[in-house]
Amino acid sequence: MEKTVKTFSVRYVQILDENGDVDKKLEPKLSSQQLRELYKWMVVERVFDNTALSLQREGRIGTYAQSLGEEAVHVGSVYATSDADWVFPDYREHVAFLMKGVPVKSLFMHWGGSEDGMRLPEKSNIFPVCIPVGTQTLHGVGVALAAKIKKEKLATLTFVGDASTSTGDFHEGMNFAGTFMAPAVIVVRNNHWAISVPRTCNDPDWGGCQTRAETLAQKAIAYGIEGIQVDGNDILAVYSVVKKALDKARKGLGPTLVECICYRLGAHTTADDPTRYQDPKVVAAWMRKEPLARFQRYLKKKKLWDEKFEAAVQAEAKRMVQQGVQEAEQHKPKATDMFDFVYEKLTPNLKKQRVEWQD
Ligand SMILES: Cc1ncc(C[n+]2csc(CCOP(=O)(O)OP(=O)(O)O)c2C)c(N)n1
Numbered sequence: 001m002e003k004t005v006k007t008f009s010v011r012y013v014q015i016l017d018e019n020g021d022v023d024k025k026l027e028p029k030l031s032s033q034q035l036r037e038l039y040k041w042m043v044v045e046r047v048f049d050n051t052a053l054s055l056q057r058e059g060r061i062g063t064y065a066q067s068l069g070e071e072a073v074h075v076g077s078v079y080a081t082s083d084a085d086w087v088f089p090d091y092r093e094h095v096a097f098l099m100k101g102v103p104v105k106s107l108f109m110h111w112g113g114s115e116d117g118m119r120l121p122e123k124s125n126i127f128p129v130c131i132p133v134g135t136q137t138l139h140g141v142g143v144a145l146a147a148k149i150k151k152e153k154l155a156t157l158t159f160v161g162d163a164s165t166s167t168g169d170f171h172e173g174m175n176f177a178g179t180f181m182a183p184a185v186i187v188v189r190n191n192h193w194a195i196s197v198p199r200t201c202n203d204p205d206w207g208g209c210q211t212r213a214e215t216l217a218q219k220a221i222a223y224g225i226e227g228i229q230v231d232g233n234d235i236l237a238v239y240s241v242v243k244k245a246l247d248k249a250r251k252g253l254g255p256t257l258v259e260c261i262c263y264r265l266g267a268h269t270t271a272d273d274p275t276r277y278q279d280p281k282v283v284a285a286w287m288r289k290e291p292l293a294r295f296q297r298y299l300k301k302k303k304l305w306d307e308k309f310e311a312a313v314q315a316e317a318k319r320m321v322q323q324g325v326q327e328a329e330q331h332k333p334k335a336t337d338m339f340d341f342v343y344e345k346l347t348p349n350l351k352k353q354r355v356e357w358q359d
């Protein structure tokens with residue numbers, strides 16, 4: 001006997017199309033002020049990104065990971081959090097820090113190599129930049145579980161890249177999230193690339209790609225978790241889906257995996273040259289879908305955007321970012337900071353090395 005015991009499906013949500021036209025039935029109820037705020041944060045991230053890239057080229061900061069093309073994923077998701085919710089970033093969501101109240105200065109200090117930059121303000125509810133791919137899933141799910149045990153009304157939002165979904169830590173985190181019904185939302189930034197490794201397998205029988213799974217959202221199904229795909233260039237869809245998932249988590253109704261489909265429009269980091277492995281035609285096609293221009297078209301149709309508003313938003317973003325650069329460059333880190341701001345307590349070996357270093 002043979003029978004189908006279960007079939008699964010994955011939903012996809014888009015609210016704003018590429019022309020900035022909206023699906024009225026799904027349009028979130030955000031005030032004019034909130035919509036403009038979303039736009040402002042996306043501009044801030046882009047200005048931050050361009051400034052950081054220039055600073056790296058001038059040798060004023062170290063290796064930098066651009067966020068170009070992912071602004072809707074970052075801003076839409078973090079905007080959906082409450083002040084009590086915790087955010088677990090990886091290394092591309094610069095604006096997430098700013099939205100959670102971290103000063104611009106701290107980010108430039110961090111990317112300039114000063115560990116002190118990731119000593120974050122007490123109430124910012126965001127974890128430091130996480131370079132080891134996928135490990136933050138465990139932190140995000142762990143804190144969600146702790147909050148559940150302590151009966152605190154909060155959820156956690158964890159960002160992972162498409163490559164993270166291939167790591168053991170991601171799967172362990174997902175399994176724990178499912179078994180314990182942790183109030184955790186995991187946002188996958190599917191930007192199609194893990195450095196030079198493509199997301200999709202084009203060769204019928206050979207690897208060199210991230211996964212043969214058709215969607216990343218379906219990975220949630222294996223753990224009894226809701227998995228959903230979202231147009232990651234559509235800030236309204238990202239915001240709506242993540243908000244619903246966070247509300248669900250806080251009500252004790254379980255975790256969600258949100259796969260945001262976007263495209264890495266910059267290099268992996270400033271140490272990478274994507275022209276060696278990307279098709280420029282594909283990049284140009286994704287550029288036409290980019291999130292900021294799309295949201296601008298929508299705001300313009302709603303009479304919430306004009307040149308005057310644009311100039312004011314740009315000026316304020318530049319002022320804020322430039323002030324952060326100045327403050328960060330006034331900070332003169334000591335060589336011993338590498339011991340003082342990494343571990344809470346130094347290991348015996350590091351203690352010895354710190355003394356030797358000072359000598
Ligand atoms: C555990 C671990 N293995 C390998 C690396 C090296 N590494 C840095 S970024 C990266 C690719 C990550 O790709 P993805 O998760 O898709 O994020 P994206 O860079 O596209 O934002 C790798 C393999 C790492 N940082 N951590």
Ligand SMILES: [Mg+2]
Binds near residue numbers: 191194
């Ligand atoms: Mg990626």
